[in-house]
Amino acid sequence: MSVTNRLVDIPKEFYSYSSGLPFERCIECDRYLLEGGTEYFIEKAIKQYDGFSAKEVIFEYAICANCADTIRKAISRKSMASIERYFLENVDFSKRMQIMSSNPGDALALINNCLVSQVPVSEVTEYQIFAQCNGNSLNLSQMPYMVSGQTLEQIQHLLSSETRDELNDFMQRNLGPSPELAEVLPGSKVVII
Numbered sequence: 443m444s445v446t447n448r449l450v451d452i453p454k455e456f457y458s459y460s461s462g463l464p465f466e467r468c469i470e471c472d473r474y475l476l477e478g479g480t481e482y483f484i485e486k487a488i489k490q491y492d493g494f495s496a497k498e499v500i501f502e503y504a505i506c507a508n509c510a511d512t513i514r515k516a517i518s519r520k521s522m523a524s525i526e527r528y529f530l531e532n533v534d535f536s537k538r539m540q541i542m543s544s545n546p547g548d549a550l551a552l553i554n555n556c557l558v559s560q561v562p563v564s565e566v567t568e569y570q571i572f573a574q575c576n577g578n579s580l581n582l583s584q585m586p587y588m589v590s591g592q593t594l595e596q597i598q599h600l601l602s603s604e605t606r607d608e609l610n611d612f613m614q615r616n617l618g619p620s621p622e623l624a625e626v627l628p629g630s631k632v633v634i635i
């Protein structure tokens with residue numbers, strides 16, 4: 443696949459829920475994101491209710507590649523290595539390649555099942571979706587993916603307390619100390635990978 447084929451329009455699932463439009467600004471440095479060549483990531487945490495007819499976005503943000511890099515560097519090397527090992531050991535990469543090749547250019551096909559457990563999104567009450575974007579396009583080469591609440595739990599256990607503090611700081615700084623958030627997400631569940 444050529445590089446251009448890996449860029450597709452950003453599906454509405456990755457728009458900002460609060461504005462109904464694509465994310466425009468980095469949550470950390472306020473950099474404008476929709477200019478071609480600007481690399482950034484989107485993370486959204488979603489909860490489903492009432493037989494899943496109702497959805498609530500627990501938090502959502504976009505972060506530019508520079509700021510994401512800064513945060514990654516602040517995460518302990520040990521935690522980072524544990525996360526990487528966890529993904530290497532638990533993600534079925536050939537399955538993912540298969541989904542990609544049978545659904546060319548379809549970003550949504552890649553967020554139907556948990557990246558790790560393969561549990562369908564229709565069967566989980568809490569999940570997060572991640573995307574890598576460039577200007578007003580979504581980059582399909584490594585993301586998007588969906589991670590179920592259960593998988594996030596497991597990832598949390600891999601993080602050192604310093605790393606958890608670091609991610610909690612990020613969350614407090616940018617997403618505010620929402621009591622709702624604290625209740626639903628004990629400890630930080632921001633995962634910038």
Ligand SMILES: [Zn+2]
Nearest residue numbers: 468471506509
């Ligand atoms: Zn930034």
